[in-house]
Amino acid sequence: MIKFILNRLMTLAGLLFLLSVITFWVNVRIYDIDLHGQLLPEYGKYMRNLLCLNLGTSDISGRPVMDLIRDTLPSTAGLLFSSLMISLIIGISCGSTAALTIDRTTSTVLTDISIFAASVPVFLIAVFLIIAVSLNITAIPSSDELSYFYEVPRITAIRLIDILLTDSGRKSEMLYNCLLHLVLPAATISVLPAAELTRITRNSLRNVMRQHYMQAAMSRGWSVFYIVIFHGLRNALPEIFIRLPVLINLYFTAVVTAEFVFNWPGTGNLLIAAAQDRDRPVIMGIFLFTASVLLTLNSVLSLLARFTRPVTAEQAR
Amino acid sequence: MPLLDLKNLSISRGEGERNRIIDNVSLTIDQGDIRALIGVSGAGMSLIMTAIVGIRRRGLTYSAERYRIDGTDVQKLSPARRRRFIGRKIFIIFQDPRMNLDPAMTIRRQFREILSLRNFHDRWYRYPGWKSRRMENLLIRVGISNYRKVLRSKPGELTDIECRKINIALALAYEPELLIADEPLSAMSVSSESQILSLLDSVNKNEHLTMLIGTNDLAPIAKLAGSVSLLYAGQIVETGKTQAVLSSPKHPYTRRLIRSMNEMGGELDHDEMFSELGGIFPSWPELPIGCRFGPRCPMAERVCLRTPPAVKLPQGHVWKCHFSAPSDSE
Amino acid sequence: MNSKSLRGILCLLAAAALLTGCGSKPPLPGGGLSFCASSELRTPSPWIEDLNQTSASSAANMFDRLIEQDPASPHSFLPSLAQSWEVSGDGLEYTFRLRTGVEFHSSSFFVPSRPMDSSDVVFSFEKLMRSDSIYYLNDHELLRFPQQSGMTDLLKSVTAPDRSTVVFRLHRPDPSFLRILSSDFAVIVSKEYADFLRTFGRDPDFFNSHPIGTGPFMFDDFREGKYLRLKRFSHYWKGPGSGNVRTLVFDFTDIQWRRMIKLMTNECQVMNSPAVSDIEFLEGSRDTRVYRREFLNEILLAFNTESSVMHNPFVREAIIRAIDRTAIQKIISFDDGSASDAIIPETASGHGAKIVPTVYPFSVEHARQLMTASEARLPLELTVWADRTNLNNEYRDSRLYQILRHELAEIGIKLKIIRMSRSAMRNHRARGRYDLAIINAQFTLSDPSEEIRSVFGCSGADDNFSNFCDERMRLDLERLRTEPDEKKRVTISREISSRAVEAMSFIPLSRTQDTYVTRENIHGVQRTQNEGLSFMNTVIGSHD
C-alpha cells in the first residue's frame, strides 16, 4: 500500500515538474527570453519564483497574480462547493433510483434525461436559465455574488459563511440575497455533472445490485434506502471514483462558463478576462495554479479509488 | 401445520406451457425438517429459492396458487410488509460463499448489522457488549477458533470454508425459521464437505432450524435430509421421505440417479450420468412439449412425448409420470 | 419495494428546492440605487482615473468643487465651496472666498475635527500639481486630470492668506481657468485626513483607496472592477436636498448586454451607453426612460506609421478608401448622416452636426488600384488593436470589426483583431507590434483640447497610437496648450485633427452619441459639466 502511495506521489511530482517545464518553455516563447545556453540558471530562477509563490504581476492592473487568485478563489470555492453538493445529491439519488427501477419508466426517463443533458453545452444551459428564469422572475439575479448594497466583513472570504458569521441586523436579508444570487450559477454548474453522475452511479450501482450479497441483504427485508446507501453505494464507490476525472473536466468548463456568463467574481472569470485581454502573467499564473490543483486532485482520486476497492481473494494471498 | 407451504409456483418467460421455466412446483416443508432440493444446475433451483425469498428477476412472471409461511398467507400482504415478513422468517445463503458477504465490510460489522437490524425485543441478552459476545460464541459454534482475526478481516482475506462457516454463523445470529442454502457443498474437498454437513446437521438438531438445501448431488445429502425433492427442467418429478425415495424410487429419472449412485459408490456426478442417458438437458426456450424427461427417458412411450404427465400421490410420496408403477425390472 | 427510497429522494429534492428558494422579490435595501456604469474604476479617487463618465460621476457625487458650471448658460459659473471670487486685472491672480462650516465626511477610523478651510483647498491643488507628489497610484500611471486639463502648466502657486481665502496665481492669463476649476475632477479633499494618515504611514494608498470629501455621498466600499458603494452624507452643507437615495452603488458592468439585463431585471436602476439599436426598444418600453447625452464619442482608426507596412502611404489610403464609412455610421449609430473626415465637427452642437464632404470618398476600385501601386504582397495580414473598454460597448465593437474585416478583405487585406483594454494598449504600445488601432475618443464639444492632446500628442506618454507627429502638429499642440481662448482652442483642435487625417495617420470611423437610461420610477438624475451623473436630487419613486 505504501508502495502504491509512493508511486502515485512520484508520478505527481514528475508531472508537476513537467508542468513547470512546459510553462517555462511558454514563458521563454512569450517573452523571447534569450537563453544563451544558460538554460539551467534561467530555469532555476523561474523555479525559485514559483516555489516562493511568486507568479509575477498582471500586465493590466499591475497587481501580483497570487493576490488576484487569492481574492477570487474563495468565491469560486463557495460556488463550486454548493454546486458540488447539489449535483452530488441529485446525481446520486437519481442514479440510485435509476439503478433500482431498471426496466421501468422511471429508469428509462432518468437515463434519457441524463443522456440528453450530457449533449447540451453548459453555456446553452446558462443562456437558457437567464432567459427562462432571470428575465421572468426578477427576484433571481443574473450576475454577481451578492447585491452590492450589502456590506459583508471579510472573515473567511466565502460570502455565505461570512454572512452566517456576522451579527449584522440584516443578516437574514443578506443570506436570502446571497442564496438568490447563487441559484442560477449553481444550477448551471450542477446540471451536467449531475447528469454524468447519474449515469455513473446508475451503471456501477446496477452492477453492484446484481451481486449476491446485495440480493441477500434485500431478502432480509431491511429498508431499501439503508441497503442502497450502506452496501450498494459503498461498494460502487471505487468505480465511481475511477470515473470522477471526467467530472473534474466537466466542473472546470462549467465553472469557467458559469462565472463568465453570470459575472461571478471568481478565478474562472478572472482567467477568461485575462485571456481576452491577453494578460499573459495572469494567464500563466492561473494555468499553473489550476493545472497543479487538477493534477493533485487526480492523484487523490486515484488513491481514493484504490483504498475504497475491497480486497479480493487473489490479492490477499 | 407446515412451515413453508408453496403450491404450484410457476415462473414463466412469456405465455404458454413451454415458456414456464418453473412449472407448477409445490413445496411443503415441516417444522424442523431438512428438505433437499436436487437437480442439475439449470434445472431452476436458484430460481425457486430466490422466488421464495421474494427476489424477482427481470423479464419473468411469477405466480403461485398458495404461498404460506407459518400459516400466514404471504401473497395477501402488501409488498413492503411481505418483504419484512419474509425477511424475518427466512435466511438465504447463496452458492458462492464469499459473495454472500459484503466485500467492503469487516465480518464484525456484518454481524453487528444483523444483530442490530433483527429486532430482538424479548431477548434476555441485552446487556452491554452482548453483540460481541454473541458473535464470538457463534463463530466458535461453527468451528472458527481464530475468531478475533476473522472478525477483523474483510471477506476477501478469508478462505472459502471460513466464509461458508461465517455464513452459517450469520444465519444462526439472525435466528430465522427457515434457512435456505443454495449448493452449500459445491466445489469443496471431501473433508470440508463433511465439516459443513455435520455443522448443518448439528444446527438442525440443536437449534431446530428448518432448512431447504439445494444441491446437485444426492449422495452426501442423503444422510442429512429428512425428505427430498427431485427437480428436472423446472418440474418436481418426485418428492418424498428420503428413506422412501431411496428405497423405492418411482420416477425413471430418480431411479437412474439412485442406481448410478449405488453402482459408483456415490462418486458419480450428474454429468456422467447424463452422458450415459444421452440427449441433452432441456432448457428454455427448447423445453419439450410432453413429459419433460420424455425425450431422454429409457422407457418413454408415445404419450410421454405428447402430453404432460399427471401427478401421482400415494401417501406422501409424490411423483410425476405417465406410468403409475414402473417395474423395478428395468 | 422502493417507494421508501423514492420518498427519501423526494424529500432531498424538496430540501434542495427550499434551499435555493423561490420566494418573492426582496425589497430594495434602504433607498438604494444602482448605476450600471460602462467602464470601471481602478480606484475610488476620481483625480487619478481616466476621464470618463464613470469617474466624472463618482467625482460629482463624492466631492465638491470651488465653483460649478451654471446649467443654464455654459459660460457662466455658480459659487459652490467658494462663496465668491475675484480676478485681478492682469488675469494672473484669482482670489476665492470660501464658504464656512462645510463638513468633511467621516469614516470608521477618521473623524474630522474641523470644517473645510483654505488649507484643504491648497492641499487639493498642490497634490495635483506637484510632479513629485506621493499621490501617484502606480508609477506607470499618469495623473490624468491635471495633465489633460493643462493645469500643471498653467498654475504657478496656490496660497492661503487666511483660513477662508485662497489665491491662485497663474503663469499666464487663461480665461478657461474657471472652467478647469469647475470641472468635476477639480475636487477638494481633506488635508487633515492626509496628515492623519501620514502619522500611520498609510498616506498615499489609503488616501486614494478610502477618499474623504464633502459631497452629498460619502465613500463606503470599493472593489476594483466590481463596484463602488457610497452612502448618503447626512451633514451635507447644501442640506438634505430632495433626493431619497440613501445608498448609491456604481456597478461596473462593461459588457453591454449584461447592463441591459440588469436594467431589465431592476438590478440596476440607471445605466449608460446602451447599444444604439436598443435605444428604439428602450424608448418603446414602459419600464425605462432614455436620456440622450450632448456628448461626442468618436471611434478613430489609427495607422501605426512606425509599422513597416503602414509606413507606405498607398496602403493607408487604400484602406481609407476601402472602408465605407457612411455605411458604418449607419450601422453603428443608426445615423443617416454621411461620413466625414473631420474629427471635430464644424458646429459645436453635437448631434446632427453638419459634416464636411470627405476627401477620401469610398471606392473599392480606387483602393484596389492603390494596393497594386503600393506593391504590397497580397494577401496582407494586419494586426489591429482594438480598445475594449472606456466608453465603447461590446455590441457596437463586434459589429464594427465585422464590417472592417469584410470590407478590407475585398482589397486583399486580412485583419487580425486583438481586443484589449485601453490601459493594456497603452502598456503594450512601446513594444507592441500592431499596424492599426481602433480607439475611442471622447470630446467635450465646448473644449475638446484635453482629449486632442492625449490622442494626437507627440510625447511618448500620450495615447497617440499612430506614432505620427510632424513639426506643424508639434507647433499646433504647443499653441493649444498655451492658448487662453476657448473658441480658438476649438479651432486649433480642429486644425490638429484635420492635419492628422490629411497625413493619413488617423481616420474617423464613426461618431456616436451616448445616452443614459433609467427605470421609469427614477427621477431627477442630473448631468454635470464633464457628463457625469449626479444623484443628489434623485428620487426613487414607487413601482406601479
Next chain:
Amino acid sequence: MTSGTIRHWASCLWGTFRGRPLFLTGLIGLICYIIIIAAGTLFMGLDPYRQNISEYFVPPSLSFSFETGFNRFIMGTDDLGRDIFARVVFGARNTLFAAVFAAAAAAAVGIAAGFAAAISGNPVLNILRRTMLFLAATPSVLIAVLMTAIVDPSLRHVAEAVALSLLPGFISSSYRIAADELRKKYVIALRTDGAGKMYITRIILRNTAYLFAGMTARAFSTAIIDIASICFLGLGAHHATPELGLMISEGMAFIYRGNYWCIIFPGIAIVSAVLIVNIVGSALKTAIRKGVFENASS
C-alpha cells in the same frame, strides 16, 4: 476487398440501423444534417457575411405569399440583417470540421501511441502512458486559454487545443484495451505460433475496432461541445466567423428584447449534432462488433 465482404458489412450496418428506431432516427438525422450543410454551403448560394441593414431582426417564419414567394429568412436575421440560416449552416460546417479534425487527430495519434506502448512494452512509452493517465482530466478550456497566451486565438488553434485535451484519454484507454487483449488466450496462442508483432497488432486492432469507434464518436461529440464552449467564451474564432458558439455569445446581447431566434437555432444545431453523433456512434459500435464477431448470414 471482395464483394462478399462488402455485402457482409453493408448488411451488418443496415441490420443495426434497422434494428432500433433510435438508431434509424439518428441515421436519418445525420443524412439530413449532411445534406443541409452540403447543399447550404455549396449550392444554395447562401452568404453568411452579407449584411442588409434595412432587414435587421426579421423574425423567423415560414410564411408564403404569392407576390414574394417564401420568406427569404426562414430562421430570421440578426442585428446586421444577416441570414441566420446561412450563418447556422456555415457555422455548423466550421464547428463540425474543427471537431472532426480534433477527434480524428487525437484518435489517430492516441491509438497509435497506446498500441505502441502496449505491444512493444517499451518502458519509456510505459512511463508516458502513466503520465497520460493523470493528464486524462485536463480540461480543453484550460489548454485553449494557455494557447491564447502563445498564439492569437483562431478556430484552428481551438481545434488543436481540443485535440490535445482529448489525446491523453485516447492513449491511456487504447493502452488498456490493447493490454487486456494481449492477455487473452488467443493472442498468447498466436504468439506461441510465432506470429509477428505487426500481425498481432492487426488482429487486435480488428477485434477492438468497435471499442475505438465508440470512443472516437464520443470524442467527436465532446469536441463539438468543447469547441463551441471555447468560442462562446471568446477565445476562439474571430468575430465575423460564423461559428455556433460564437453566434450564441453574440445572440446573448439581444435576449432581453426577446429576439431568441439568434440563439435558438445555433443552439439546436449544436445539440442535435451532438445527439446525432452519439446515436450514430453507438450504432456504428454495434455494427462493427457485429461485423467482426458475427457471421453475415446469421
